[in-house]
Amino acid sequence: MLCFAFFAMATIMAQNQNVTGKVTDEKGAGIPKASIIVKGGKTGTSTDENGMFNLSVPGAAKSILISSQGYIVKEVAITGVPLNITLTTSVSSMEEVVVVGYGTQKKSVVTGAISSVKASDIDNQPIVRIEQFLQGRASGVTIAASSGQPGASSTLRIRGTTSINNSDPLYVVDGIPVDIGGIDYLNPNDIESIEVLKDAASAAIYGARAASGVILVTTKKGKAGKTMLSYNGYYGTQAPSKKLDLLNATEYATLQNEASLASGGGIKFANPSALGKGTDWQALIFNNSAKIQDHEISISGGNDKSTFYTSFGLFSQEGIVASDISDYKRFNFRFNGIHKINKWFSLGTNIGYSHIKSLGIGNTNSEYGGPLSSAINLDPITQSIITDPSIIASSYGLGSTGGLPAVTDGMGNPYGISKIVGQEMANPLAYIKNRIGNYGWSDNLVGNAFVEIEPVKGLKIRSNLGAKIAFWGNESFSPTFYLNASTSNDVNSFYTENDRGLNYTWENTASYTRNIAAHHFTALVGTGAYLDNYLSRRSGVTYRKLSVNTFEEAKSMNFAVLPANVLGWGGDYTQHKVSSVYGRLTYDYAEKYLFTGIMRRDGSSRFGSNNKYGYFPSGSVGWVASKENFWPENKVVSFFKLRGSYGVTGNDNIGDFQYVSTITGGKNYTFGATDLYTIGNSPSGLANPDLKWEQTSQTDIGFEASMFKNWTVSFDWYQKKTTGMLRVVDVPLYVGVGGYTGNVCSMDNTGFELELGFHKTISNVKLELKGNVSHLKNNVSFLGKGIEFLGGGASLQSTQYPLSRIAIGHPIGAFYGFERLGIFQNQGEVDSYVSKAGAKIQPVAKPGDIKWADLNADGTINADDRTFIGDPTPDWSYGFTASAALKGFDLVVFGQGVAGNDIFNGLRRLDIANANWTTKALNRWTGAGTSNDFPRLTNDDPNHNYSNPSTFYLEKGDYFRIKVLQLGYTLPFALTNKVLVQKVRVYVSGNNLLTLTNYSGYDPEIGGSSYGIDRGYYPQARSFTAGLNLTF
Amino acid sequence: MKKSIKYIALCFAALPLLNSCKKDFLDVNPTGETSLESNYYKNAAEIFKGVVAAYDPLGSETGGTYSSKLGLLNTASDDCGVGGGSATDQASWAVWDNFTISVGQGPQGDLWGRNYTGIYRANLILNKVDGVTDLSSAMKGRYIAEMKVLRAYYYFDLVRLFKNVPLITAPIPTADIFNLAQAKPEAIYAQIEKDLQEAIAEANLPATVPASTEGGRMTKGTAKALLGKVFLYEKKWAEAAGQLADVNGTPGGTSAYGYKLLSNFGDIFKPTNKFNSESIFEIVHTAQARQDWGGWGAFEGNVMVQMVGPRNYGGPTYVTGWGFCPITMDLVNVIKNDPRYPYTIANVDSIVAATAGGAYEKGYQNTGYFIEKYAPKLQYRSSLGGLGDLNYPYDYIEIRLADTYLMEAEALTQSNANAGRAKQLMDAVRARVGLPGVPVTLQSIYNERRLELATEGHRFFDLIRTNTAAAALTGFTAGKNEVLPIPLSEINNTKLVQNAGY
Incomplete structure (x- = not known):
């Protein structure tokens, strides 16, 4: 337009x-x-x-x-x-224009690998964050929600994990890079299109920040013509789609007795059947009718001189787990305007503001308590609320609770405290009560203003100034409480934190387009200066020993607090600066032979003095074979473009001051009986002035075609090699100080992507299909001289060894552990499992224990028998959208899935012998022939059946999910026009209706820092919404 | 019109220059407490912060995992088991309890690392102190002496735990990092002796320090006691007796360094009685840091105290802990009729039995008996802020007067010298708890050490140096388990050689 x-x-x-x-x-x-x-x-x-x-x-x-x-x-x-x-359908969609860095290009002449998702692809779907906009709709992008908590971010990877350190893509909104932490300010309803720059040739224009790909977001703009007023909104309810099958009280007591007897203990519960079903902790924390709603009003329009788009949005979502402390609300405002002063001078602004208030359960995928982990691990015997006065008197008085108050419900009845399961596993109702009121908030104002002049035809000079101003913080109150013997708090406190951040960017570009006969040239040069964390500070205050005991009372701060009980802290965020110069030359001959070359130079405050600036070149070529004269006019392939690219990009997301030895604190010590707690400082590590960016080079070969009149196909194969990934070069501990950070490790990603499109109108039914599938293989190729693997890895409380390992020749984060050969059914099998020398390989094993594979055949089972047993990253990810429209009715189905990954099911806490089990434990080994999979239950576990990370815990993570099923009806125009309404559409939508998976936990989509490891994951909700679109 | 176009075009053309002309645009300086190593240690305040940092590893409670030196030594000895929630609760502790310790698993990494961290920081100060402009020569002398005592202490731990360790007495040039070899144990001991002798000879190292403000700082008394102990481990009996005699003075009286036995045995370990007259080398912990889990790796509170409390405990006096280091029945049987028993062992079974509603969770290797000297008690639990679990203000007493009495008595007995004084020393230790004297033999001294010093971290080393470990410790392999394996990280790509048997 x-x-x-x-x-x-x-x-x-x-x-x-x-x-x-x-x-x-x-x-x-x-x-x-x-x-x-x-x-x-x-x-x-x-x-x-x-x-x-x-x-x-x-x-x-x-x-x-x-x-x-x-x-x-x-x-x-x-x-x-x-x-x-x-009008004739442009089946190829090749006439579309796509956004590339610092400009747009006709899709038919693009030589890079770019996936586009338009607003029309996600119309009216309940999308809270930008990542969901892309999930299943763009090939080469793998997305997994970090939790089902409202407002939670997702792990988004473009063409796999690019770095062992940071693989987050660069987000650029209307030309302004926006940090990933603040990207949730963006209301998905305001997005016109998202382009994902996947190959190095497309991304190289963003140089040292583009290694993990670039996501270009374009927000909606007004169109000249009639002013349009629209309302879009929906309202719905959400529920968990699944509950775990946990043991009831009788089953639990029976199995506890068995485990206790097996480890030489006595009967713990004399009469299990008398305990009945007991407490269903899950039912107490799940909300089957959590509300979700979204309302947006937008006004857009303009004339030939000025256009504008403005919108107001309000979104709110309750969590399905512990809704009292799981909630997200966002208010948005946006104004985008462009004004043409004359035929060669224009200016404009894009401004977005958001206010977010979020409540979190504090623990969305962790084995250390919180509502989910506690509900899974707590015994079903303990009552959720104690009403029996005699029990209250005997066990809930201050004498029994360490002098601290037990948490009570509104009636004054204490929430039950388990005497059986302790540690962090507290009564979730009490846990919820203690956190009521606590919240986090943020205000983000992100905007840019630009002027553009065209002094001579074809030459455009543009200056773009952008800023992000963010304020965020949180307030929380911790009462004095007693949740159980190991989870209590004897001093109440109120905490308030206030942070602020200010980022600036300033870019100046000049582009010149010239056509000489069939030769089309566009040259772009530009400079950029980026400053993050200018005047950015954080500070917090804790007020202790308050005379009140709830958040509501505390937040007023309407009472005196002794100065000694006010503890404050604060600090500056470290500035991050980038200075850039870049250029791009695009050339094509008759839209047939295509070429693009890019060079960018970036300097970053994060690079060492010997490598302050990096150069990032790329080149790509394309050939539209279907434009050749020899290409026959045919119905099979009407458009065919072959393209190839190679380029180099960098990652400066490597942390500040990695290249110098800084003096750091925290080396404190105390002197004297008066407790003189004294600050100590020493160097943090050794310096490395050679430190530079992590570098990714990528080759991409692909084609695009329009076929059989109604089909579009796009295919890409790529190979991406990341080198110089930062790792602390370990120096021996005898050096006495940490090593230096060096550009050491390498990793490869290879994969292919296929996007398919189809649309056709068959007897008044408008059909549209879009699908994509991506395959990815990740391989760590170098970790340093003589280093086969990195120490550490994901951990789970009380396992013998880490769960995962980064090792050469294996995908990042591969699960590492023991393989099983089955279960010893009798003593004879234990005795006959011998080494070459005839000695028993598992001398302490008993019938019912796991028979471990002695992989190194040394006659014992130890750390050296571990191997790579699984991979948390999917080999395949795919998605499709199918829509059909007939008369006023429209139907959309959107599905998405992954395949070829494993999930580590770590739901049960190992060090809590009395933790509950799922009903899978009912099929445990209880005698010869009873099970060859689930070992005997025993509290001491001398064979490490449970404490060894092994294939016992791994499950297939494949899933296919119907994300959206939506049916809409648009009222006839003739009817609505009578009340001056252009369009009235009503719809009902079901979201996450169906998930096909063999995974036994809540949800197979487990992103976040605990990627692919389920410790009590907050599942995504299944929801039903009804919505309304109005256009005046 | 044309003019204005040109003017504006010129402005735009100039804009890019603005970005790139500022050459220092990319320079960012650290803010706040942080500065660069290259321009630090220039004044008295900065060097003192470095001195504090050299003390810091003394109190190290966690590294890769929980690694309280005292907790681990208790686990390794026959005084305590490992305990915890299950056999694998802290695997790196459990393997030192049953001596299945291996190159891949054990506490060696943390125990090695903390000592070399201390040595690095001490070396750094010794290297930088000359460059400080506003430091008096008296303060400089004192800092140098303190660093030498600390370095000697760290090396003494290393040589006892690992025997074959590299000797580093100055910052290592980066190029040489991977080229160091282990020194002979004798060379390490020689360096320890040299450092301590030089510290003792330094006029500015105080003989005593004011307990209220400087308690925990190294003194001449500390240096002498440590040197006496080092000589004892080297079986240099006469030298040991000589140093320790200075520390001990007249048995039962107050020594030249102000040391005197407390009259009440139970008062020695009270956190409210820090730096008492019996304490010679005290490792300080505090609740002032008010830490929570975020402080991992730099805890200032005594986390071992939390570890050794009974699990999920409901009852009087104590606070719930994690059930580590349960007292072995072996120690219970030896000490149960001794007057020091109630101050040494907490009989939790009998306490909960006597309390209505009392209970605790019986963890791994539970005997019902727990460490009393470092037991988590409600009255000492911090309410200053942070997690009470992690902020117990209990100090470790690394060397105390009863220990130096018994060490001197041992050195005298070994060298057949001054049997009378040896008897006086033994008698003083026993008389303090109301016990009559016994004939002084090596065995009676060893027995006395076990009873007097139970769970204070001496037992394991005593068993090793008296060659009785194999008999006392289940699973102990003589010729191997006297020392820990060199951590794997130290062998990879270096010239270090693994200890025999691992």
Whole structure:
């Protein structure tokens, strides 16, 4: 649309004429919202719901241009009679324009690998964050939610994990890089399109910050023409889609007795059957009717000089777990405007503001308590609420609770405290009560202002100044409480934190486009300066020993606190600066032979003095074979483009001051009986002035084609090699100080991506299918001289060894542990499992214990028998959208899935012998022939059946999920027009309706820092919503 | 019109220059407490912070995992088991309890690392102290002496725990990092003796320090006691007796360094009675840091105290802990009729039995008996802030007067010298708890050491140096388990050689 506005420069004529008509598709159905513009003029309108239009045009106007997304632009002469205009579908979608860094390009001449998702692809779907916009809709992008907590971020990886350190992509919103932590300020409803720059050739224009790919977000802009007022909203309820099958009280007591007897203890519960079903802790924390709602009003419009888009959004979502302390609310405001002062000078602004308030359960995937982990691990015997006065008197008095108050419900009845399961596993109801009121908040204002001049035709000079101002913090109250013997708090406190951040960017570009016959050139040069964390500070205050005991009372701070009980802290965020110069040359001959070359130089405050600046070049070529004369006119392949690229990008997300030896604190010591707690400082490590960015080079070969009239295909194969990944070069501990950070490790990602599109109208039913599938293989190739693997790895409380390992020749984070050969069914099998020398390999094993594979055949089972047993990263990820429209009805199905990954099921705490089990434990080994999978239950576990990380805990993580199933109905225009409403659409939508998986936990989609490890994961909700779209 | 176009175009063309002309745009300086090593240690305040940092590893409670030296030594000895929630609760502790310790698993990494961290920081100060402009020569002399005592202490731990360790007495040039070899144990001992002798000879190292403000700082008394102990381990009996005699003075009286036995045995370990007259080398912990789990690796509270409390305990006096280091029945049987028993062992079974609603969780290797000297008690639990579990203000007493009495008595007995004084020393230790004297023999001294010093971290080393470990410790392999394996990280790509048997 903007393009048309740019060309609309004719002078206004005195006399006007009226043009009317109808725009239809090939089947004769009216096309709504098609754009009508006078050729060479500035006047325009759009069609109504039936494709009708009526436009007053200058008398001199000769013809009009009609365009609509998905159709080829058509020019029609003005004849004075009503026009019947039929648009042809642009099956190839090659006429589309895609956003590339610092500009746009016609899709048909793009030589890089770019995936595009448009607002129309996600219309009315309940999308809270930008990551969900892309999930399943863009190939080569793997996304896993870090939790189902409302507002939670997702782990987003473009073409796999690029670095062992930081693999987050660069987000660029309307040309301004926005840090990933603040990206949730963006209301998905305001997004017009997202482009994912996947290959190095596309991303290299962002140089040292582009190694993990770039996500370009373009927000909605106004269009010249009638002012449009729209309301979009939905309301719905959510519920967990699954509960774990945990043992009931009788089953639990029976198995506890068995485990106790097996380890030489006595019977713990004399009469299990008398205990009945007991407490269902899960039922107490799950909310089956958690609310979700979203409302947005947008106004857009403009004329040939100015256009604007403004919106107000309000979103709120309750969590399905512990809704009292799990909640997310966001208020958004956006104003985007462009103003053309004259034909060569324009300026504009894009401003977005958001306010977010979120409540969190504090523990969304951790084995250390919290509502989920506690509900899973707590015994079902303990009552949730104690009402029996005699029990209250005997066990809930201050004498029994360490002098601290037991947490009570509104009636004053104490929440039950388990005497059986302790540690962090507290009664979730009491845990919830203690956190009520605590919240986090943020205010983000992100905006940019630009001026653009075109002093001579084809030369555009643009200066773009952007800023992000963020304020965020949290307030929480911790009462004095006694949850159990190991979880209590004897001093109440109120904590309030206030942070602020300010980021600036300033970019200046000049681009020149020139066509000489069939030679098309575009040259771009630019500079950029980026400053993060300018005047950015954080500070917090803790007020202790308060005379009140709830958040509500505490937050007023309307009481005296002794100075000694006020503890404050604060500090600056370290500034991060980047200074850049870049250029790009794009050339094509007759849109047939294509070439793009890019060079960027970035300097970063994070690089060492010997490597302050890095150069990032890339080149790509394309050949549109279907434009060749020899390409026969045919119905099979109407468009075919082959392309290839190679480029180098960098990652400066490597932390500050990695290259120097800084003096750091925390080496404190205390002197004297008066407790003089004294600050001690010493160097943090050795210096490395050679430190630089992590470098990724990538080769991409692909093709795009339009086939069989209705099909589009896009395919890419790539190989991505990351070198110089930062790692602390371990020096021996005898050096006495940490090693230095060096550019050491290497990793490869290889994969391919396929995107398919189909659309056709079959007897009035408009069908559209979009699908994509990606395959990825990640391989760590170098970790340092003589280093086969890195120490550490993911841990789970009380396992014998880490769960995962980064090792050469294996994917990052691969699960590492023991393999099983089954279960010893009898003593004979234990005795006959012998080494070559004839000695028993597992001398302490008893019947019912796991028979471990002695992989190194040394006759014992120890750390050296571990191997790579699984991979948390999917080999395959895929998604599809199918939509059909008939008359006023429309139906959309969106599904998405992954395959080829494993999940480590770490739901049960190992060091809590009395923790509950899932019903899988009912099938444990209890005698010869009873099980060859689930070992005997025993509290001492001398064979490490449970404490060895092994294939016992691994489950297939494959899933396929119907994310959205939506049915809508648009009221006939004739009806709605009577009340001056352009469009009324109502719809119902089911989200996460169905998940096909063999994984036994809540949810197979486990992202975040505990990728692929389930410690009590907060599952995503299944929801039903009903919505309304209104356009005036 | 044309003019203005040109003017504006010129402005834009100039804009990029603005970005790149500022050459120092990319320079960012650390803010706040942080500075660069290259321009630090220039004044008295900075060097003192470095001195504090050299003390810091003394109190190290955690590294890769929980690694309280005292907790681990108790586990390794026959006084305590490992305990915890299960056999694998702290695997790196459990393997030192049953001597299945291996190159891949054990506490060696943390125990090695903390000592070399201390040595690095002491070396750094010794290297930097000359560059400080505003430091008096008296303070400089004192800091140098303190660093030498600390370095000697760290090396003494290393040579006892690992025997074959590299000797580093100055910051290592980066190029040489991977080229160091282990020194002979004798060379390490020689360096320890040299450092301690030089510290003792330094006029500015105080003989005593004011307990209220400087308690815990190294003194001449500390240096002498440590040197006496080092000589004892070297079986240099006469030298040991000589140093320790200075420390001990007249048995039962107050020595030249102000040391005197407390009259009440039970008062020695009270956190409210820090730096008492019996304490010679005290490792300080505090609740002032008010830490929570975020302090991992730098805990200032005594986390071992939390570890050794009974699990999920409900009852009087104590606070719940994690059930580590349960007292072995062996020690219970030896000490149960001794007057020091109630101050040494907490009989939790009998306490909960006597309390209505009292209970605790019986963890791994539970005997019902727990460490009393470092037991987590409600009255000492911090309420200053942070997690009470992690902020117990209990000090470790690394060397105390009863220990130096018994060490001197041992050195005298070994060298057949001054049997009378040996008897006086033994008698003083016993008389303090109301016990009559016994004939002084090596065996009676060893027995007395076990009873007097139970769970204070001496037992394991005593068993090793008296060659009785194999008999006393289940699973102990003589010729191997006297020392820990050199940590794997120290062998990879270096010239270090693994200890025999591992």
